Amino acid sequence: PQALREILAKRRETAAPADARPSQELSVEHLAKAIETGELEPWFQPKIDVARREPVGAEALVRWPHGPTGPVSPVVIVSLAEEHGLIDPLTFLMLEKSVRFRRLWREQGVDLTLAINVSMDSLVRLDFPQRVADLVERLGEKAEGVQFEVTESRLMSDLVRVLDVLLRLRLKRFWLAIDDFGTGHSSLAQLRDLPFNKLKLDRSYVQGAGNEERARAILESSVEMAKRLGMVVVAEGVETLADWQRVERFGCDQVQGYFIARPMPGDAVPAWVRAWPERRDALFGAAPR
Ligand code: C2E
Ligand code: MG
Ligand code: MG
Numbered sequence: 001p002q003a004l005r006e007i008l009a010k011r012r013e014t015a016a017p018a019d020a021r022p023s024q025e026l027s028v029e030h031l032a033k034a035i036e037t038g039e040l041e042p043w044f045q046p047k048i049d050v051a052r053r054e055p056v057g058a059e060a061l062v063r064w065p066h067g068p069t070g071p072v073s074p075v076v077i078v079s080l081a082e083e084h085g086l087i088d089p090l091t092f093l094m095l096e097k098s099v100r101f102r103r104l105w106r107e108q109g110v111d112l113t114l115a116i117n118v119s120m121d122s123l124v125r126l127d128f129p130q131r132v133a134d135l136v137e138r139l140g141e142k143a144e145g146v147q148f149e150v151t152e153s154r155l156m157s158d159l160v161r162v163l164d165v166l167l168r169l170r171l172k173r174f175w176l177a178i179d180d181f182g183t184g185h186s187s188l189a190q191l192r193d194l195p196f197n198k199l200k201l202d203r204s205y206v207q208g209a210g211n212e213e214r215a216r217a218i219l220e221s222s223v224e225m226a227k228r229l230g231m232v233v234v235a236e237g238v239e240t241l242a243d244w245q246r247v248e249r250f251g252c253d254q255v256q257g258y259f260i261a262r263p264m265p266g267d268a269v270p271a272w273v274r275a276w277p278e279r280r281d282a283l284f285g286a287a288p289r
């Protein structure tokens, strides 16, 4: 909050004169305010365990339903926040709201792990692991139920600077996932030395294009490698039954995508989970496996 106020104050000093035409564009002031007032919120996309066909987790994705210019894309929100030093307050807002939802779900008999996307700009701060551990503990939750996702392409360009923070997060028993795997340039040797315990295959390898032979080769060998390294493999962007069947055949452990569910508000999650058995039968057929 202090950092936010400073940024707002600084921007006010350099603001345009009062007679300037009001801009309809999304500005950093809008974003800073929305973070401060908690107007941004996490929506959640469920993840399904492939073998059991049961919901096991949910990924938090930032949403700004009533932005000054209408709904704003997360990609825009995140890059604006990164550019103006607001990513850390954004991460903690998402973390706090998500953990509160997790507790709410459990009170309704629904137990899902949380996945939170973190920017590299948060991971370069050495106190990040302690601060998230403090927050999660203050809210009465356990680190084991929280996973952090880091996008592969950004990770590899700045690995050395964040390795220490990643290790500290693992020591505190948080889960770490490499997101959008296949879009960056990790080498096998690097993966061996990284503390990740989850790998999320980018949807470009999962969807229709995954039929192409070269994409399939990457899919197949990534899954095998990740499993040998003891990682849980998630396929993202599963949109069709054919996508599901392909990633099931390659041995993916968990699946996320529009085929299962689109992201939804936090208070819609328990009802979605309760309705899942019926939806599952509709998707896969009711016959026992
Ligand atoms: P991501 O972490 O790879 O999240 C998956 C994105 O794919 C989400 O887009 C999700 O809505 C979308 N998606 C899920 N299933 C399907 C599918 O079957 N087909 C297709 N075409 N898309 C699917 P979204 O919500 O627009 O988020 C985009 C990206 O923005 C995320 O990619 C993540 O990198 C970033 N992001 C979102 N929320 C946050 C946040 O709170 N913090 C940070 N640092 N980044 C965030
Ligand atoms: Mg993600
Ligand atoms: Mg992803």
Ligand code: MG
Residues within 6 Å of the ligand: 180, 202, 203, 236
């Ligand atoms: Mg992605």
